[in-house]
Amino acid sequence: MREPMRSNVSAPSAVEPAAKESDGVRMPGAGPAQSPTPAIRFTRVSKAFGSSQILTELDLDVLPGEKVTLIGPSGSGKTTVLRLAMTLERPTSGDIRLFGESIIHNDEGLPRSSRDEARIRSCCGMVFQQFNLFPHMTVLENLVLAPRTVLKLDKEESRELAMEHLRLVGLSQKASSYPGQLSGGQQQRIAIARALALRPQILLLDEITSSLDPELAGEVLEVIRNVAHVTQITLLIVTHEMRFAREVSDRVAMFDGGRIVEQGSPDEIFGNPRSERTKAFLQSVLNH
Amino acid sequence: MSWDWSYAAQILPDLLWGVWVTVVVTTACSAIALTGGLAIAVIGSTCGPAGRLCVRVMIELFRGVPILVLLYFGFYALPQIGVTLAPAAIGILVLGVVYAAYCSEVYRGALMTIPPGIHDACVALSLPTRVIWLRVLLPLAIQKSMPALINYVLVLYRQSAFLFAIGVPVLLARAQIAGYQSFRYLEPYTLAGLLYLLMNLPFVYLLHRYRMTNAGAHA
Numbered sequence: 001m002r003e004p005m006r007s008n009v010s011a012p013s014a015v016e017p018a019a020k021e022s023d024g025v026r027m028p029g030a031g032p033a034q035s036p037t038p039a040i041r042f043t044r045v046s047k048a049f050g051s052s053q054i055l056t057e058l059d060l061d062v063l064p065g066e067k068v069t070l071i072g073p074s075g076s077g078k079t080t081v082l083r084l085a086m087t088l089e090r091p092t093s094g095d096i097r098l099f100g101e102s103i104i105h106n107d108e109g110l111p112r113s114s115r116d117e118a119r120i121r122s123c124c125g126m127v128f129q130q131f132n133l134f135p136h137m138t139v140l141e142n143l144v145l146a147p148r149t150v151l152k153l154d155k156e157e158s159r160e161l162a163m164e165h166l167r168l169v170g171l172s173q174k175a176s177s178y179p180g181q182l183s184g185g186q187q188q189r190i191a192i193a194r195a196l197a198l199r200p201q202i203l204l205l206d207e208i209t210s211s212l213d214p215e216l217a218g219e220v221l222e223v224i225r226n227v228a229h230v231t232q233i234t235l236l237i238v239t240h241e242m243r244f245a246r247e248v249s250d251r252v253a254m255f256d257g258g259r260i261v262e263q264g265s266p267d268e269i270f271g272n273p274r275s276e277r278t279k280a281f282l283q284s285v286l287n288h
Numbered sequence: 289m290s291w292d293w294s295y296a297a298q299i300l301p302d303l304l305w306g307v308w309v310t311v312v313v314t315t316a317c318s319a320i321a322l323t324g325g326l327a328i329a330v331i332g333s334t335c336g337p338a339g340r341l342c343v344r345v346m347i348e349l350f351r352g353v354p355i356l357v358l359l360y361f362g363f364y365a366l367p368q369i370g371v372t373l374a375p376a377a378i379g380i381l382v383l384g385v386v387y388a389a390y391c392s393e394v395y396r397g398a399l400m401t402i403p404p405g406i407h408d409a410c411v412a413l414s415l416p417t418r419v420i421w422l423r424v425l426l427p428l429a430i431q432k433s434m435p436a437l438i439n440y441v442l443v444l445y446r447q448s449a450f451l452f453a454i455g456v457p458v459l460l461a462r463a464q465i466a467g468y469q470s471f472r473y474l475e476p477y478t479l480a481g482l483l484y485l486l487m488n489l490p491f492v493y494l495l496h497r498y499r500m501t502n503a504g505a506h507a
Contacts, residue, residue, distance in 0.1 A: 088408050122414040132409035136427050145423060146413040191409075198413060 037100040039064045039123075039202050039234040040085055045094030047080055047258075054080045055258040057094065064099075064201070067228055067235040069245040071269075072255030073281060078238040081255075082204040085236065086126045087117050098123055098202065122150065125200035129207040131187040133179040139166070139190050140175040143197050150198060165193040169223050185216030189223050196227065202234040203227070209241055217241070224248065242285055246270050254278045296475045299466045303476070306462030307483050313380055313458060314448050318441045320384025325391025329429070330421065332392065333399055343392075350389040355450050358382045363454040379451035387440055387447075391433075394440070398432035399425065434498055442491045446484065459483055 038061040047055040055077045062068045070078040083089045084096055087103055096103050103120050106112055112120070133142050143162035147153045153161065166172040169189040179187050188208055195203060205224065209217035221244045228235060228248050239245055245252055246266040253263035254275065262275040273279050332343040350358075362378035373381075402425060410420040430437075452461035463480035467473040 083408075086408075086412055088411055118414050118416075121411075124412070126408075126412035128405055128408065128412075130403070130405050132403070132405040134406065134409070134424055134428070136431055145419070146415060149416060149419045149423075150414050195412070204412075 036064060038062060038097070039066070039099055040236060041095075041097040041100075042081070042084075043095045043097070045084065045091045045096060047077070047084060047089065048092045053258055055084075055091075058258070058260065060253070060260065062202075062234060062236055064234055065232045067237070067248055067250045069237040069239060069249040069252045069266075070255055071239070071242070071245060071252060071281070072261075076255040077258040078255050079206050082126065082206050082236060082238060085121075085202075086124055086204055087121050122198070123201045124204060125195035125198055125202070126204040126206065127188070127191050127195050127208050129210050131179070131184070131191045133187055133191055133194070135179050138176050138178055139171070139182075142179070142190065143194050146194070146198050161197055162193075165197045166190075168196065168226070169193045183216060184212045185219040188212065188216075188220045192220070192223055192227070200233070202236065205235065205237045205239070207238050207240065209239070209244075240285065242270065242282070254281065256281070291478075292472065292475060295470065295472060296479060299470075299476055300479065302466060303459060303462050303479055303483060306457060306459035306480075307487065309456070310445065310448050310458045310487070313376060313383075313451060313456065314441070314445050316380045317383040317387065317444050317448065320380065321387035321391050321440065321444065322437060324384065324388030325393075326395050326426070326430070328388060328392035329395035329399060330426075332396060347389045347392060350386045355382060355386060355447065356453060358386065359450060359454050375451070375454045375456045379448075379454060379456045383444060383447060383451075387444055391437060391440055394433045394436045395429050398429040401432060402428050435495060438491055438495050438498070442488055445487050445491075449484075 040060070040062040042058050042060040045055055045058045045060075046053070058077075058081070060081070070081060072078055080089060084091055085098070085103075091104065095105065098120055101120050103112060103117055106116065133139075134145070137145070140159070140162055143165060144155075144158045147158040147161050148155070151158070163172055163175065166175060169192055171186060171189055171193070174182060174186060174190070179190065182190065192208070208224070209220050212220060221241065224235075224237075224244075225248055227233065235248070237245070237249070249266050251263060252266050252269040253260045254269065254273075254277070255261070256277050262269065262273060262278045268274075269278065270282065273282060328343055328347065332340055335343075359379065359382050362373065362382055363375060366373065366378075406424065406428070407420070410424055415424070448458050449460040451458050452464060455461070459480050463476035466476040
């Protein structure tokens with residue numbers, strides 16, 4: 001029997017909601033933005049793998065508390081944006097800042113040490129398409145490991161925190177199970193709980209329902225809806241679930257060929273897209 | 289020549305002493321092989337190209353030279369350059385290091401089969417490198433390597449028979465001595481063969497149990 005998802009848990013992030021009027025786009029030549037320090041700022045970020053150019057001079061701001069969804073065809077560079085923000089990849093050029101601190105260079109312009117990188121990215125959590133739970137650990141051990149070693153909580157505190165987040169995703173009864181004993185949807189909900197247990201201010205979601213069937217995907221999206229509504233966490237989402245993107249986002253950015261071709265509110269993007277590329281993409285996705 | 293039960297009973301205590309020496313020697317060899325192999329695999333996975341080359345050369349050296357040659361080198365050649373060790377120590381070191389080279393390849397293969405997403409998850413959780421290795425990568429690699437490692441320990445039991453060549457009183461050496469003394473070889477070698485088989489049984493059971501546990505808990 002599935003446990004109902006709690007909506008009265010403490011917010012994993014204490015960040016104030018974003019100013020909704022800003023669309024996070026910095027136009028070339030525009031003066032300094034008046035909005036608060038962005039949670040994530042990409043400045044002229046390019047990324048190439050060998051001869052393949054994935055991102056081209058990307059500028060993107062995500063404000064604290066904002067929910068931004070990246071949509072676009074496969075291979076357009078959406079996942080790379082998340083991986084760069086999480087320091088899983090290094091950009092070929094450009095700068096990436098989390099709450100104003102560069103993860104690429106220190107104040108002297110020298111490359112960040114791996115220790116510095118880890119400190120800065122600790123405000124970020126990420127959930128992956130393939131769950132990536134540790135298969136040799138129980139669900140509880142998966143959730144307790146990072147709070148114990150990163151937040152330095154004691155055994156009881158970290159256990160309490162883990163159970164609180166398991167209740168948030170409706171799976172507290174699975175604490176002693178191994179990931180291999182759970183369905184894909186349950187594993188993804190555990191992965192979300194694991195990421196949230198570190199109390200991140202930013203949560204990066206990389207196609208978290210792509211490997212799930214529609215029913216299981218529904219369970220997972222329900223958890224994210226819940227998290228989005230009850231917390232002030234900053235969400236940067238890559239998804240092909242257009243209904244979900246429309247419902248949960250403050251802003252949607254359409255990617256194609258390593259660039260943002262259009263961005264705006266969900267109503268603008270889904271209701272009245274300006275770019276022909278966006279229209280064609282939405283038509284192909286929605287008719288599929 | 290027929291089977292002589294009274295002679296068999298007479299040499300059995302001596303052979304059991306050989307079993308005890310075999311167990312002690314194999315346990316020591318296994319400890320060196322399993323931990324040394326893990327250390328070699330971690331060094332090979334984390335160090336630069338020069339370090340990897342050194343590890344590769346060492347592995348090929350110990351896998352390429354016959355065990356008897358290494359045993360004789362330790363027993364006859366090392367004393368000539370002033371290094372004198374007890375025969376049992378030479379045997380344990382040689383078998384331990386040779387099988388550490390084999391085990392390191394098993395661990396390396398297991399580390400390579402860990403999906404890259406697991407490492408991504410560790411980074412996303414900001415786990416320190418020490419924790420990534422000790423709590424995530426090594427337990428996973430050891431778990432994946434377990435059947436092959438148990439198999440190598442089994443092989444080590446049999447390979448410990450080589451140590452009779454440098455005078456370590458393992459089971460085979462005891463059987464041989466009994467044969468020389470009485471000119472009866474049927475009983476000593478038959479009993480030795482049976483005792484080696486019996487020593488294998490716990491490992492066969494362990495392998496079976498591992499397969500059952502693995503099929504259930506981590507399906």
